[in-house]
Amino acid sequence: MTATPYAKLAELGLELPEVAAPVASYVPAVQSGRTVYVSGQLPMAEGKLLATGKVGAGVSAEQAKDLAQRCALNAxxxxxxLVGLENVVKVVKLTGFVASAPGFTGQPxxxxxxxxxxxxxxxxxxxHARSAVGVSELPLDAPVEVEVIVEVG
Structure with missing residues (x-):
């Protein structure tokens, strides 16, 4: 028997947080047909950013990797x-944005x-398919942001 997504999270010592409140005029996720589009998720915990700044200048690549994991957990x-993790059939696409210091090329x-x-x-x-993009600024001075597209059944 395959472990459920919830069991896998528990094995990792992770719990799903409350859905992060939007910081502007949008909703956290929407469903269209069998596709769920998750808005860009910041590394928030309990309503606060876990870090701010640029990766490669003040935020290490390793710290940013942990923050990207938090973004995915929020997604x-x-x-x-919206639909329950047990209904996810396939993670289709992940797009990650990294607020990068000049010269930082470790976005992947x-x-x-x-x-x-x-x-x-x-x-x-x-x-999944993926893009990892370096940008000059992200909302609230977040170091990373992640958006996800999944297929549900």
Whole structure:
């Protein structure tokens, strides 16, 4: 028997947080047909950013990788609240944004924090297409932001 996404999270010592409140005029996730689109998720916990600043200047790549994992965990919470994690058939696409200091080129390694979590939670269904993009600024001076698209059944 395959472990549920909830059991996989528990094995990792993780719990789904409350869905992060939007910081502007949008909703955390929407469903259209069999697709759920999750809005960009910041590394928030209990309503506060876990870190601010640029990766490669003040925020280490390793810290940013952990923050990207938190973004993915927040995305999972949004999916769960909308349709339930047990209904995810496939993680289709993950887009990660990294607020990068000049010269920082480690965006793929940072966003692996999010990708690895989704792969662990959903197994083969967690393998996804991905973009890891360096940007100059993110909302609230967040170091990372992640958005996710999943197929549900």
């Amino acid at each position: 999972l919470a949004a999916i769960d609240a 390694g940072v966003i692996n924090g999010a990708s690895d979590l989704l792969g662990t939670v959903f197994g083969e269904a967690g393998r």
